[in-house]
Amino acid sequence: MITFEGLNPIYGGVCAAAGFTAGAVRAGIKASSGKDDLALIYCVKPCSAAAVYTQNIVKGAPITVTQKHLKDGKAQAVIVNSGNANTCNANGIEIAELMCGLTADCIKIKKEDVIVASTGVIGQQLTREPFEKGIPVLAGVLSEVGSTDACKAIMTTDTRVKEFAFEFTLPLGNKTCRIGGISKGSGMINPDMATLLAFITTDAAISVPMLQKALSDANEISYSRVNIDGDTSTNDMASVMASGLAGNELITEENEDYEAFFGALCAVMLNLAKETARDGEGATKLIECAVMNAPSEEAAALISRAVISSSLVKAAVFAADANWGRIMMAAGASGAEFDPEKVSVRIVSENGDVKVCENGAGVGHSDEEAHKVLLADEVIIVIDLGEENAELNRSVAWGCDLTYDYVKINAEYRT
Amino acid sequence: MITFEGLNPIYGGVCAAAGFTAGAVRAGIKASSGKDDLALIYCVKPCSAAAVYTQNIVKGAPITVTQKHLKDGKAQAVIVNSGNANTCNANGIEIAELMCGLTADCIKIKKEDVIVASTGVIGQQLTREPFEKGIPVLAGVLSEVGSTDACKAIMTTDTRVKEFAFEFTLPLGNKTCRIGGISKGSGMINPDMATLLAFITTDAAISVPMLQKALSDANEISYSRVNIDGDTSTNDMASVMASGLAGNELITEENEDYEAFFGALCAVMLNLAKETARDGEGATKLIECAVMNAPSEEAAALISRAVISSSLVKAAVFAADANWGRIMMAAGASGAEFDPEKVSVRIVSENGDVKVCENGAGVGHSDEEAHKVLLADEVIIVIDLGEENAELNRSVAWGCDLTYDYVKINAEYRT
Numbered sequence: 001m002i003t004f005e006g007l008n009p010i011y012g013g014v015c016a017a018a019g020f021t022a023g024a025v026r027a028g029i030k031a032s033s034g035k036d037d038l039a040l041i042y043c044v045k046p047c048s049a050a051a052v053y054t055q056n057i058v059k060g061a062p063i064t065v066t067q068k069h070l071k072d073g074k075a076q077a078v079i080v081n082s083g084n085a086n087t088c089n090a091n092g093i094e095i096a097e098l099m100c101g102l103t104a105d106c107i108k109i110k111k112e113d114v115i116v117a118s119t120g121v122i123g124q125q126l127t128r129e130p131f132e133k134g135i136p137v138l139a140g141v142l143s144e145v146g147s148t149d150a151c152k153a154i155m156t157t158d159t160r161v162k163e164f165a166f167e168f169t170l171p172l173g174n175k176t177c178r179i180g181g182i183s184k185g186s187g188m189i190n191p192d193m194a195t196l197l198a199f200i201t202t203d204a205a206i207s208v209p210m211l212q213k214a215l216s217d218a219n220e221i222s223y224s225r226v227n228i229d230g231d232t233s234t235n236d237m238a239s240v241m242a243s244g245l246a247g248n249e250l251i252t253e254e255n256e257d258y259e260a261f262f263g264a265l266c267a268v269m270l271n272l273a274k275e276t277a278r279d280g281e282g283a284t285k286l287i288e289c290a291v292m293n294a295p296s297e298e299a300a301a302l303i304s305r306a307v308i309s310s311s312l313v314k315a316a317v318f319a320a321d322a323n324w325g326r327i328m329m330a331a332g333a334s335g336a337e338f339d340p341e342k343v344s345v346r347i348v349s350e351n352g353d354v355k356v357c358e359n360g361a362g363v364g365h366s367d368e369e370a371h372k373v374l375l376a377d378e379v380i381i382v383i384d385l386g387e388e389n390a391e392l393n394r395s396v397a398w399g400c401d402l403t404y405d406y407v408k409i410n411a412e413y414r415t
Numbered sequence: 416m417i418t419f420e421g422l423n424p425i426y427g428g429v430c431a432a433a434g435f436t437a438g439a440v441r442a443g444i445k446a447s448s449g450k451d452d453l454a455l456i457y458c459v460k461p462c463s464a465a466a467v468y469t470q471n472i473v474k475g476a477p478i479t480v481t482q483k484h485l486k487d488g489k490a491q492a493v494i495v496n497s498g499n500a501n502t503c504n505a506n507g508i509e510i511a512e513l514m515c516g517l518t519a520d521c522i523k524i525k526k527e528d529v530i531v532a533s534t535g536v537i538g539q540q541l542t543r544e545p546f547e548k549g550i551p552v553l554a555g556v557l558s559e560v561g562s563t564d565a566c567k568a569i570m571t572t573d574t575r576v577k578e579f580a581f582e583f584t585l586p587l588g589n590k591t592c593r594i595g596g597i598s599k600g601s602g603m604i605n606p607d608m609a610t611l612l613a614f615i616t617t618d619a620a621i622s623v624p625m626l627q628k629a630l631s632d633a634n635e636i637s638y639s640r641v642n643i644d645g646d647t648s649t650n651d652m653a654s655v656m657a658s659g660l661a662g663n664e665l666i667t668e669e670n671e672d673y674e675a676f677f678g679a680l681c682a683v684m685l686n687l688a689k690e691t692a693r694d695g696e697g698a699t700k701l702i703e704c705a706v707m708n709a710p711s712e713e714a715a716a717l718i719s720r721a722v723i724s725s726s727l728v729k730a731a732v733f734a735a736d737a738n739w740g741r742i743m744m745a746a747g748a749s750g751a752e753f754d755p756e757k758v759s760v761r762i763v764s765e766n767g768d769v770k771v772c773e774n775g776a777g778v779g780h781s782d783e784e785a786h787k788v789l790l791a792d793e794v795i796i797v798i799d800l801g802e803e804n805a806e807l808n809r810s811v812a813w814g815c816d817l818t819y820d821y822v823k824i825n826a827e828y829r830t
Contacts, residue, residue: 058747058755058775088743088755090776122740123777229726230645231741232748311644311726315825325537326646328503332473333647340473340503360473361505362538404819410730 002221003263008167013147016165016180017203018245019044022146024153027134029126030083036153038134040103041078041199042142046113047241048205049075050212052219054236060085061092062116063237065100069112073208075241076113078199079103079135080154082184084126086118087234095126102131106139115239117197119156119184122234151182154197157409158186162275168264170204170257175248177204179264183238183272186228186281196223196276198238200268204261205244206251214262215240222269225301225397227309228280229406240265277308277398278378282405287317288380292394293387299336300385300395306334307381308399317379318401322347322370324356327381342386349376359386417636418678423582428562431580431595432618433660434459437561439568442549444541445498451568453549455518456493456614457557461528462656463620464490465627467634469651475500476507477531478652480515484527488623490656491528493614494518494550495569497599499541501533502649510541517546521554530654532612534571534599537649566597569612572824573601575694579686583679585619585672590663592619594679598653598687601643601696611638611691613653615683619676620659621666629677630655637684640716640812642724643695644821655680692723692813693793697820702732703795707809708802714751715800715810721749722796723814732794733816737762737785739771742796757801764791774801 015022020043024036051070053063069075079099086092096116104111151161165180185196206214219238244250251257278286289307294300307313310330316323324345332340345357352373356365373379387393430437435458439451466485468478484490494514501507511531519526566576580595600611621629634653659665666672693701704722709715722728725745731738739760747755760772767788771780788794802808 056744056747057752058743085740088740088772088776090774121738122744123772124740125777231725231727231744234740234744234747310646311821312646312825315822318822319826321826323536325500325503325539325649328473329471329537329646329649332471332649337472357503357538359505361503362540402822402825404822406726407730407733407817407819407822410727410817411734411736 002266003259004267006169007264007267010165010167010178012165013163013180014041014150014182014199014201015144015147017178017201017243019203019243020201021142021144022150023138023141023143024149025134025138025141027081027130029081029130036149037081037083038138039080039150039153040138040142041150041201042107043076043241043243045243046074046076047243048073048208048211049239049241050208050215051237051239052216054233056232056234058088058234060087060118060235061089061096062086062118063235064093065096066115066117066237069100069114074113075115076109077103077107078115078117078239080117080197082119082154082156084118084120084124085122085235086126088123089125091125095128098128099131102135106136117235117237119154119197119235147182154184156184156186157281158184158279160275160279162272164268164271166264166267168260170248170260172255172257173248175246177202177246177248179268181268181272183276185276186279196236198272200240202240203243203246204251205246205248206242206261210251210258211240211242214265218262218266218269222266222273225305226273226277227305227399230309274398277400280400281409282403283400284403285317285401286378287399287401288396289383290380290396291383291385293390294385294393295338295387295390297393297395299338300393302334302336303331303383304395304397306330308397311402314399314402317374318403320371320374322356322367322374328357331383338385344384344386346382347373348380348382349373349378351376417681418674419682421584422679422682425580425582425593427580428578428595429456429565429597429614429616430559430562432593432616432658434618434658435616436557436559437565438553438556438558439561439564440549440553440556442496442545444496444545451564452496452498453553454495454565454568455553455557456565456616457522458491458656458658460658461489461491462658463488463623463626464654464656465623465630466652466654467631469648471647471649473503473649475502475533475650476504476511477501477533478650479508480511481530481532481652484515484529489528490530491524492518492522493530493532493654495532495612497534497569497571499533499535499539500537500650501541503538504540506540510543513543514546517550521551532650532652534569534612534650562597569599571599571601572696573599573694575690577687577690579683581679581682583675585663585675587670587672588663590661592617592661592663594683596683596687598691600691601694611651613687615655617655618658618661619666620661620663621657621676625666625673626655626657629680633677633681633684637681637688640720641688641692642720642814645724689813692815695815696824697818698815699818700732700816701793702814702816703811704798705795705811706798706800708805709800709808710753710802710805712808712810714753715808717749717751718746718798719810719812721745723812726817729814729817732789733818735786735789737771737780737782737789743772746798753800759799759801761797762788763795763797764788764793766791
């Protein structure tokens with residue numbers, strides 16, 4: 001059970017937690033864009049740190065270097081560029097090491113305490129110059145209000161800043177803590193571990209093993225429930241750094257403090273994940289698929305992900321067409337076992353709630369009413385698999401509609 | 416090894432083999448289209464028959480009825496409608512049984528010897544009327560030149576007639592045989608067993624177990640290597656009927672005659688499969704992905720399918736943009752194990768041959784030259800995984816580009 005009780009949304013994103021600052025510069029990696037392309041997040045002291053990574057076996061050089069640096073569970077800064085993924089490059093490791101080395105030198109920390117990430121085109125060479133010029137400047141612009149700038153600098157095809165923070169209380173010692181995060185991701189998004197770049201910071205004190213467990217578990221129900229286009233990036237990473245500056249007693253087991261922390265982490269990651277789906281390339285609508293009363297929790301997860309991943313479901317939602325047969329098709333091909341004749345389907349939005357299918361067959365709904373429901377910006381597809389005593393076998397996943405602009409953005413990405 | 420030697424393309428499609436006729440009528444299932452929507456294929460004698468079916472667990476009623484009818488390995492006719500998938504309908508089985516019963520009555524065969532299939536919108540009720548009016552007419556228009564009409568009548572969003580036939584010789588008795596087929600399929604196409612409707616006829620004499628084996632094996636390297644949009648239809652089926660009227664000695668084992676028959680069957684199915692990819696919804700280009708020197712044959716198959724399935728690869732090919740990093744991304748996420756640093760990638764077409772990646776990194780190709788190569792109607796992506804002594808670990812898969820028209824077709828499918 002996840003508890004969201006007592007969470008208080010606050011300002012500050014990745015700088016909301018005590019000890020953290022951030023900043024961004026234009027290093028010139030995106031030659032022609034005129035926007036910032038290099039971001040830094042820094043903590044005044046070394047933090048407990050954990051991360052999850054893409055499962056793609058073609059991995060960016062920054063993934064390899066970060067995995068090495070996080071072996072000891074410690075980090076003090078994150079350096080990230082957009083405009084080039086630093087993947088499938090002959091000099092990839094050299095550049096990723098350079099990014100860490102320059103960062104460490106400029107802010108006087110250990111090179112091994114730097115997390116490095118890159119996002120952009122795969123397979124294009126990077127030179128040292130933008131980093132040699134940019135990182136010293138970047139180190140000078142770190143600020144407690146730098147979160148939004150950092151978030152903007154790591155955006156590629158994103159159109160929205162994805163930034164959240166919450167204040168929460170750890171019950172055992174009644175300590176107030178903060179947690180916040182920023183992320184980027186709009187295309188090449190498929191649920192397989194982390195599916196974007198996400199950087200989270202907190203001032204709670206928590207051991208590395210518990211931090212890794214919380215991140216992995218939260219990832220499973222947030223980023224791993226998002227799909228834009230079925231493609232899995234080579235560079236995905238979600239990291240969390242915990243400064244401990246809130247002064248709580250170190251969380252080392254699954255006690256009440258852990259539960260409160262886990263709820264706050266889930267709140268940050270679920271919000272970032274949903275915003276990622278809403279901001280999917282070319283998207284006009286957020287699609288949520290809620291599956292309930294499934295034969296198993298795994299079946300619920302498979303079906304919810306399959307439905308929001310189906311190109312045909314996505315195209316129908318774009319057209320506000322309640323072609324619910326495609327929802328049944330996607331559920332049936334998900335790999336989950338269920339009885340099609342027990343299935344009912346509803347389409348829900350702020351405009352209404354229409355049942356379209358019961359016992360696996362159409363109920364003769366009004367196409368006009370369903371169209372009205374589907375015209376909303378946020379559409380929920382509710383699939384009840386009709387198993388008895390299966391209240392806990394449920395899942396939610398998020399995606400977006402498939403539009404002309406998805407094709408346009410990805411056909412013209414490099415031009 | 417598949418042998419294509421001695422195959423001679425001939426006219427006649429599904430009527431090329433001795434004993435078969437076909438026809439089509441407008442039964443009015445597609446209310447407003449004015450085109451034929453009901454097709455019949457008939458053989459003068461009962462045939463050995465085999466089929467492969469969709470793996471989607473939400474199955475059309477025609478699949479259930481056909482599976483029952485083919486239990487004895489015998490069939491004499493195929494009845495197919497377009498315009499309605501007869502899936503997720505409360506009266507689905509009733510209608511599918513009706514289609515078989517009316518067909519059997521009108522052409523004086525056993526109801527259990529009828530194969531039935533439907534394609535179109537899922538989840539819309541069908542009435543008995545179009546079949547009661549159409550099937551008696553249809554029985555009267557059967558003809559030896561009816562293959563193309565039948566093929567047109569089963570098309571939905573297809574824009575091309577998919578029809579092939581070959582003459583070939585069985586070496587053991589020096590008998591000449593014929594084999595031909597028609598198919599439909601343009602969207603909701605994902606490699607999972609049969610991925611469309613395909614009906615194949617031959618006058619070779621072959622036992623039911625050998626016919627089923629040949630069909631299943633040929634399916635594995637043809638229809639199972641095609642992807643348009645990652646969605647798996649509820650109604651897919653490929654069937655083959657063998658009349659035996661060529662008079663060869665019955666094929667009951669994997670001898671030379673079997674090899675010749677298997678080659679001819681593969682030729683029909685590979686051609687139909689490639690045409691399906693070329694005619695993918697909204698497609699402007701056929702994409703072929705050839706993988707070689709893989710760690711295993713399975714790895715080669717996974718990678719070739721993943722590359723032609725990637726939305727981002729498809730969008731890049733649409734734009735004739737050699738964004739080969741997306742090819743590496745798709746290969747890496749395929750689930751196959753390989754060493755990214757041994758990979759080379761070439762883009763090939765009638766306009767040229769450009770190497771874009773070697774040892775997992777860019778080779779500094781000319782974007783202009785690669786653009787020219789990608790402008791062709793048929794583009795081949797060649798991925799060499801660089802394993803030694805792995806000549807047989809190869810695979811080919813077919814797909815198409817992702818275009819504005821894919822979105823348009825599927826957003827407006829029911830309007």
